[in-house]
Amino acid sequence: MIAFILHGFRSVFQGSRAYWVWFTVLLALALVGLNAYARQLAHGLGSTGMGDEVSWGLYIANFAFLVGMAAAAVMMVIPAYIFKDKEMHKVVIFSELFAVAAMIMCMLFIFVDLGRPDRIHHMVPKIGYFNWPGSLLTWDVIVLNGYLILNLYVCAYFLYESFHGRRPKPILYIPVVFLAIAWAPTIHTVTAFLFQGLGGRPFWNTGLIAPRFLASAFAAGPAFMILVFTVLERLGAISIESTVIRRIRVIVTVSLLINIFLAGSELFAEFYAESAHTVHISHLFGLHGISLLAPWIWASLAMNILAAVILLSPARNNPIALIVACIMIVVGIWIEKGLGFVVPGFIPSTLGDFVQYIPSANEIIICIGIWAFGLLVYTIFLKGSLPIVNQQNTP
Amino acid sequence: MEKGQKPDRKLNRRDFIAGMAVTLAAAGAGAAALSPLIRAEEIPPLEDVLQKHYQRLTPEEKKAIFARLEKRILATHGVQATIRDPQPLENAHFAYALNIGRCIGCRKCVYACMKENNLSRDPQIQYIRVLKMKKQGHGIDLESAVHDYPQEEAGDKNYYYMPVQCQQCENPPCVKVCPVKATWREEDGIVVIDYNWCIGCRYCQAACPYHARRFNFAKPRVPGAELNPNMGYLSNRPRFMGVMEKCTFCLHRTRTGRYPACLEVCPTGARKFGDMSDPDSEIRRIVDKERVYVLKQDLGTVPRFYYVFAK
Amino acid sequence: MNNSAAGSSGDKNWGLVLVVPACAVLFILFVVFTLATSDEPTVAQPLEPSWFTPTTARGEDLQNKVMVGSCYLCHAYWTGLPDPDVVRPQFAHSAIQLDHGANDRCYNCHLIQDRNKYTANDGSGIMHTNVEQLCARCHGLIYNDWVAGTHGVQRGQWMTPTAFERQNFKCTHCHDPHAPAFKFEKYTPPPVWPEQIERQRAEAPPPSEKTE
Incomplete structure (x- = not known):
C-alpha cells in the first residue's frame, strides 16, 4: 500500500519540461481562482454578475455541463464491459478517472455558488436537516457523492491490483462497474430534474430536458475523451488502436444527432404554439428585445450542426477534422448548457423583467480556477496511473 | 513517460525533497491566496455555526439566542431591539387582497415595507415590486410590464399598477425545493425562513413563480437610526450576508393583531388583510363578493394573495 | 523522456525550477494585492420619511381646515335662501371648485337652515362628524363597503377591531367632497439595481411583434 502511494508521489513529481509547464500553468490558475474565491467569500456573492433576477449563473451552468461530462464517462465503459471490447478496455480507466475529476469540479462549482458555505453541514443528514425526498437538490447530493465513490473505488482497486502485477478480481469490481453504469444516467437525470421540476420557470419545465441533457452529455463527454486520447497518444504516453477512436466517434455522432433532433423538437413546439411562455426562447434567440445571449446560442447551434456534418461526411477519417469537430462539440454543448439553458430560464424574470446576465471578472476567474484545478487533478491521476496501465498492457 | 515503463517502487531522497518543496510552495501560495479573507465582512461566530434548526430549539435555547442577537444588534447598530417570536394564531388563516382598480402605483407600500422590515438600503432590497401595465394593451401581461417607471409616471389612468409580493402559497414551490428545510409554511399560512439555517443555494429563488424571494448578495446595510427595534425572529430581525429573505406579511405585527405595514401606508385603501x-x-x-383572481393560477401554487378588480 | 531508470539525478528538476518561483511570485502578488485594495465602507442612504409615513390623501388639507365648525361666524346673520341658479360658490367660498358630477348644487349637501350641518334625506341635519351619512345618501353601496371595512383606509388592529383600537377614516379624509375624484401626488422613486446589473426597459417590443 505504501509502495503504491510512494509510486504515485514519485511519478507525479517526475516529468518532462512540457509536463511541468502544464502543471505550473494549471496550478497558478487554480491559485488565482482560489484568491478570487476568497474575495467572493469576504464580500458576498454580489461580487458576481448574479442578482435577484438571474440568480444562477456560470457556476451552475458549469456544474450542469460537468455532471454531463462525468456521466458520459460511462459511455466508454459500456462497450468495454458489456460488449467485452478488448481495445476499449485499455483506455476505459482514463475516462473513469476523468469522471472522478469532473465530479470534484461539479462539487466545487456547487460549493462556490453557496451563499453560506460555512453552513454546508446543514446538508448532512442527522446533524443538519436533510429535506429528502422532497428537494431534488438532496437527491443530487446523494447521486453525485455516490457516483464519485463508485468511480473512485473502481479506479483505485483496478490500479492497486495492477500495480502489484495481479489481475483485478472481477467479483470485486465488475458489480461495482455495472452499478456505476446504472448510476451514471441518474446523476444527469437528477440534475435535469432539478430544473425541469420547477413549474414557475416554463423554459425549464418541459419533459425533454432530461433526455436532452443525456444526449448532449453523451456527445460532449466522449468527444472530450477523443481529445484526451489524441493528446496522450501524441505525447507517446499511450498507444491506442484506431478502432477505439472510431467506436467513440460512433457514440459521439449518434448522441449529437439525437441532441440536435431533441432541440429541434423543442424549438418547434415553442415557436409554433407561440404561447406566452415562448418569450424565454424567443428572447434567447434575440427575437424579443435586445439579448446578450443570442450570439452565443446561434454560435452553439452552428457548431453543433457543423460538427454533425463533419462527423457524417468522409472528412471524419481525417484526424484534424475529427479534432476540430470534437472541439466544436465540447464548446457548443458547453454554451448550450450554460448560456443556452441555465441563464435564459431567468430571462425574463418570473415577473417579466428583462435583466441581463454579465458574469463579473471575479466570477470568471473562479470558474477558470476550478477548471484548472480539475484538469490538474486529472493530470495528476493520469500521471500516476499511466505507468501502471502501460505495465499491465505490455506483459 | 514511455510505453513499457516499469513503475518504480523506490523513492530517493532527492526526489522526495523536490516533491516536498513543490508541495510546500503550492501550499504557501494557497495560503496567501486566502488573504482577502482578512477583510471578510461577516465572520460567523462559533455559536451561530453550532445553532440548531429553529424547529428543534427548546424555549430556553430560543431565549438565549434572542438575547445574544439583541446584544449583537446593540453592538452593530446601537439600538436596543426586542426580538420576539410570536407563534401562529390558533385557527387563523391569513390572506391578503389587493384592489388593482384602485392602486395608483405610488409605491409607498414598498418603502414602508423597507422601513418596517429593516430591509437593506444598500444594496437595495425590496419585497414588493409594482408593475405598470397599459390598460388597452395586453392587460395583465407581465412581459410588457414596466418595473422601474419613474415617479412622474405613477397615477396614470391609462395604466394598471399591480404590486407583487410573496403570495404565501398554500402549496409553496420554494418550500418543496429547499434542501435543508430552512423555509417552511407555518400553521397560519405564512411561509417563513430561518436566517440562521439557510445555506444560500438560491434554489427557492429559482422555484418561486412570483419573484418574491430576495437574496443578500452583500452584507445588508441599514442605518442604526432607522432600524425598527420591534423585531420578530422569523421576520424582520437583521439578516446575514448570503441568506434568502422574503415578505412574511409582517408576522411580528399581524400575529399580534396589527395590520401589515404595507396596508397601513396605502393611501388608496387598495390593500386589505385579514383572517x-x-x-x-x-x-x-371581498373574496365572497368581488371578482378576485390569483396570479399564475395554472401553477397550482394556490396563493393566499388575491387580486381584485373593483371600483 | 524516461528518467525513471536512471533516477532524476543529472537531469534538471523542472518541477523545482518552474513551480517554486511561480508560487513565490503568486504569493507576493496575492499579499500585495490584498494590502493594496482598501474597501471603503459604503454608508447606507436613509429613506425619506415621507416615503413610508402613512398619510391619507387629504391629510394635510384637513389639518388646514378653517371653515368647518365655524360657519356661524357669517351665516348666523345671513340665512337668506340662495338663488337656485347660482352654481359657482361665492364670496368666501369662491376658491371652491365644484366638480362632483351631476351633483352641482351647494344645497344638495349643505343644510340651508343650519350651515354647520349637512342635509339628510328627510331634510334634517347631519353633523359634520357623521359626514359618511351624507355621502351614503348617494353612494350607498360604497357606504356599505366602508362599514364592512372593505372600502377605505384602515390602521391599527385587524383583530378584535373595536372603536378604540382601530383608526377608521371617513370619506373626507381621502376625498375632497367638492371634487371627490381620488387625488394623490406623493409618489416615490423606482427601485434601483446594483451597478453591475444590466437591465433593459421591457416596454419596447409588444409581444405581437416578437416574431418579426
Whole structure:
C-alpha cells in the first residue's frame, strides 16, 4: 500500500519540461481562482454578475455541463464491459478517472455558488436537516457523492491490483462497474430534474430536458475523451488502436444527432404554439428585445450542426477534422448548457423583467480556477496511473 | 513517460525533497491566496455555526439566542431591539387582497415595507415590486410590464399598477425545493425562513413563480437610526450576508393583531388583510363578493394573495 | 523522456525550477494585492420619511381646515335662501371648485337652515362628524363597503377591531367632497439595481411583434 502511494508521489513529481509547464500553468490558475474565491467569500456573492433576477449563473451552468461530462464517462465503459471490447478496455480507466475529476469540479462549482458555505453541514443528514425526498437538490447530493465513490473505488482497486502485477478480481469490481453504469444516467437525470421540476420557470419545465441533457452529455463527454486520447497518444504516453477512436466517434455522432433532433423538437413546439411562455426562447434567440445571449446560442447551434456534418461526411477519417469537430462539440454543448439553458430560464424574470446576465471578472476567474484545478487533478491521476496501465498492457 | 515503463517502487531522497518543496510552495501560495479573507465582512461566530434548526430549539435555547442577537444588534447598530417570536394564531388563516382598480402605483407600500422590515438600503432590497401595465394593451401581461417607471409616471389612468409580493402559497414551490428545510409554511399560512439555517443555494429563488424571494448578495446595510427595534425572529430581525429573505406579511405585527405595514401606508385603501377563517372579516367579504383572481393560477401554487378588480 | 531508470539525478528538476518561483511570485502578488485594495465602507442612504409615513390623501388639507365648525361666524346673520341658479360658490367660498358630477348644487349637501350641518334625506341635519351619512345618501353601496371595512383606509388592529383600537377614516379624509375624484401626488422613486446589473426597459417590443 505504501509502495503504491510512494509510486504515485514519485511519478507525479517526475516529468518532462512540457509536463511541468502544464502543471505550473494549471496550478497558478487554480491559485488565482482560489484568491478570487476568497474575495467572493469576504464580500458576498454580489461580487458576481448574479442578482435577484438571474440568480444562477456560470457556476451552475458549469456544474450542469460537468455532471454531463462525468456521466458520459460511462459511455466508454459500456462497450468495454458489456460488449467485452478488448481495445476499449485499455483506455476505459482514463475516462473513469476523468469522471472522478469532473465530479470534484461539479462539487466545487456547487460549493462556490453557496451563499453560506460555512453552513454546508446543514446538508448532512442527522446533524443538519436533510429535506429528502422532497428537494431534488438532496437527491443530487446523494447521486453525485455516490457516483464519485463508485468511480473512485473502481479506479483505485483496478490500479492497486495492477500495480502489484495481479489481475483485478472481477467479483470485486465488475458489480461495482455495472452499478456505476446504472448510476451514471441518474446523476444527469437528477440534475435535469432539478430544473425541469420547477413549474414557475416554463423554459425549464418541459419533459425533454432530461433526455436532452443525456444526449448532449453523451456527445460532449466522449468527444472530450477523443481529445484526451489524441493528446496522450501524441505525447507517446499511450498507444491506442484506431478502432477505439472510431467506436467513440460512433457514440459521439449518434448522441449529437439525437441532441440536435431533441432541440429541434423543442424549438418547434415553442415557436409554433407561440404561447406566452415562448418569450424565454424567443428572447434567447434575440427575437424579443435586445439579448446578450443570442450570439452565443446561434454560435452553439452552428457548431453543433457543423460538427454533425463533419462527423457524417468522409472528412471524419481525417484526424484534424475529427479534432476540430470534437472541439466544436465540447464548446457548443458547453454554451448550450450554460448560456443556452441555465441563464435564459431567468430571462425574463418570473415577473417579466428583462435583466441581463454579465458574469463579473471575479466570477470568471473562479470558474477558470476550478477548471484548472480539475484538469490538474486529472493530470495528476493520469500521471500516476499511466505507468501502471502501460505495465499491465505490455506483459 | 514511455510505453513499457516499469513503475518504480523506490523513492530517493532527492526526489522526495523536490516533491516536498513543490508541495510546500503550492501550499504557501494557497495560503496567501486566502488573504482577502482578512477583510471578510461577516465572520460567523462559533455559536451561530453550532445553532440548531429553529424547529428543534427548546424555549430556553430560543431565549438565549434572542438575547445574544439583541446584544449583537446593540453592538452593530446601537439600538436596543426586542426580538420576539410570536407563534401562529390558533385557527387563523391569513390572506391578503389587493384592489388593482384602485392602486395608483405610488409605491409607498414598498418603502414602508423597507422601513418596517429593516430591509437593506444598500444594496437595495425590496419585497414588493409594482408593475405598470397599459390598460388597452395586453392587460395583465407581465412581459410588457414596466418595473422601474419613474415617479412622474405613477397615477396614470391609462395604466394598471399591480404590486407583487410573496403570495404565501398554500402549496409553496420554494418550500418543496429547499434542501435543508430552512423555509417552511407555518400553521397560519405564512411561509417563513430561518436566517440562521439557510445555506444560500438560491434554489427557492429559482422555484418561486412570483419573484418574491430576495437574496443578500452583500452584507445588508441599514442605518442604526432607522432600524425598527420591534423585531420578530422569523421576520424582520437583521439578516446575514448570503441568506434568502422574503415578505412574511409582517408576522411580528399581524400575529399580534396589527395590520401589515404595507396596508397601513396605502393611501388608496387598495390593500386589505385579514383572517379567512373569520366569516365577518373584511378579507372574507371581498373574496365572497368581488371578482378576485390569483396570479399564475395554472401553477397550482394556490396563493393566499388575491387580486381584485373593483371600483 | 524516461528518467525513471536512471533516477532524476543529472537531469534538471523542472518541477523545482518552474513551480517554486511561480508560487513565490503568486504569493507576493496575492499579499500585495490584498494590502493594496482598501474597501471603503459604503454608508447606507436613509429613506425619506415621507416615503413610508402613512398619510391619507387629504391629510394635510384637513389639518388646514378653517371653515368647518365655524360657519356661524357669517351665516348666523345671513340665512337668506340662495338663488337656485347660482352654481359657482361665492364670496368666501369662491376658491371652491365644484366638480362632483351631476351633483352641482351647494344645497344638495349643505343644510340651508343650519350651515354647520349637512342635509339628510328627510331634510334634517347631519353633523359634520357623521359626514359618511351624507355621502351614503348617494353612494350607498360604497357606504356599505366602508362599514364592512372593505372600502377605505384602515390602521391599527385587524383583530378584535373595536372603536378604540382601530383608526377608521371617513370619506373626507381621502376625498375632497367638492371634487371627490381620488387625488394623490406623493409618489416615490423606482427601485434601483446594483451597478453591475444590466437591465433593459421591457416596454419596447409588444409581444405581437416578437416574431418579426
